[in-house]
Amino acid sequence: MSAAEFDLIDRIRSRAGARADVVLGIGDDAAVLRMPPDRQLVVTADTLNAGVHFPERTAPADIGWKALAVNLSDLAAMAAEPAWCTLSLSLPSPAVDWIDAFLDGFLALAEHHGIALVGGDTTRGPLSVSVTAMGRVREGAALRRDGARIGDDIWVTGTLGDAAAGLSLLAAVDGGNAAHASVDAHLLQRLNRPTPRVEAGMLLAGMAHSGIDVSDGLLADLGHICACSAVGARIALADLPASSALLGAFDEAARWCFQATGGDDYELCFTAAVVQREAVMRALESAATSGARIGQIVEGRDVWAFDADGAAWTPARTGYVHFAG
Numbered sequence: 001m002s003a004a005e006f007d008l009i010d011r012i013r014s015r016a017g018a019r020a021d022v023v024l025g026i027g028d029d030a031a032v033l034r035m036p037p038d039r040q041l042v043v044t045a046d047t048l049n050a051g052v053h054f055p056e057r058t059a060p061a062d063i064g065w066k067a068l069a070v071n072l073s074d075l076a077a078m079a080a081e082p083a084w085c086t087l088s089l090s091l092p093s094p095a096v097d098w099i100d101a102f103l104d105g106f107l108a109l110a111e112h113h114g115i116a117l118v119g120g121d122t123t124r125g126p127l128s129v130s131v132t133a134m135g136r137v138r139e140g141a142a143l144r145r146d147g148a149r150i151g152d153d154i155w156v157t158g159t160l161g162d163a164a165a166g167l168s169l170l171a172a173v174d175g176g177n178a179a180h181a182s183v184d185a186h187l188l189q190r191l192n193r194p195t196p197r198v199e200a201g202m203l204l205a206g207m208a209h210s211g212i213d214v215s216d217g218l219l220a221d222l223g224h225i226c227a228c229s230a231v232g233a234r235i236a237l238a239d240l241p242a243s244s245a246l247l248g249a250f251d252e253a254a255r256w257c258f259q260a261t262g263g264d265d266y267e268l269c270f271t272a273a274v275v276q277r278e279a280v281m282r283a284l285e286s287a288a289t290s291g292a293r294i295g296q297i298v299e300g301r302d303v304w305a306f307d308a309d310g311a312a313w314t315p316a317r318t319g320y321v322h323f324a325g
């Protein structure tokens, strides 16, 4: 490692937040963390590669935000309370300006959720950001994919399809088919600065039967709940929550595609008993998150989507698949 890389780590260390349960943070060979005796550790990791998970020209602060947000979203989907994270950076060159801007985004979100950066790795290579996030849940309280029951309501938080719609508008700009000014700011914000539903996830512990975060498209991710729980699902496309930006920019057919199959939403999809409707609404309200009931868990193994006339609908694609084709 070069002196320049040590400078970067120093920079990261001087800005990383603190927590009382971090016995030893950045600077030694590994971090030492204190776990409360009655909690289970929840660990998740996600990598963002330039040109694959974000457009090459994405602002460094947005990359920083998103790299942490996608991991917090996984913790949220487990109903875990965020505690600590590590950050592994592969950078083409050790640029201090880039790191400072990256940390602006990363640490703004970290501070908001009280998660401490306790270590990582810094290497040279193509731009890639890998985060490991650790959280805690009460014994047995993690929200899993395998708990859905026949008759459960299917819910989603927030709105769906915004990020995918924003990405498609950026692609239209790159293809010379649109002006950059025509890319709606809200849709871009949803693509670059997703909101992990951490509080909602924590409040759903003990209430929801199963949950997942929507990262690869609703149908694909709901499909994981169905596969793990050995159940089927029916959803009504007309009930999928849409932002006014999405409603304003696309017709129904395009919108449904983005909402049902678009990636990068980072909303929660979860199932809960019908008797929990009021309790779920209250939980989401106190998390300042909107929620929509979009369908039911049924017998079978498949996810069925129905249009406004009750006809079965087949998307052109069901979700983002790496290495496909």
Ligand code: ADP
Pocket: 001, 009, 012, 025, 026, 027, 028, 029, 030, 031, 086, 087, 088, 089, 117, 118, 119, 120, 121, 122
């Ligand atoms: P080692 O060679 O023992 O792995 P490093 O020089 O890679 O040590 O890292 C020194 C310290 O800086 C370690 O505590 C490590 O966790 C931390 N660190 C390195 N890179 C990062 C980073 N990108 N973000 C946060 N901490 C980092």
Ligand code: MG
Pocket: 120, 121, 122
């Ligand atoms: Mg190292």
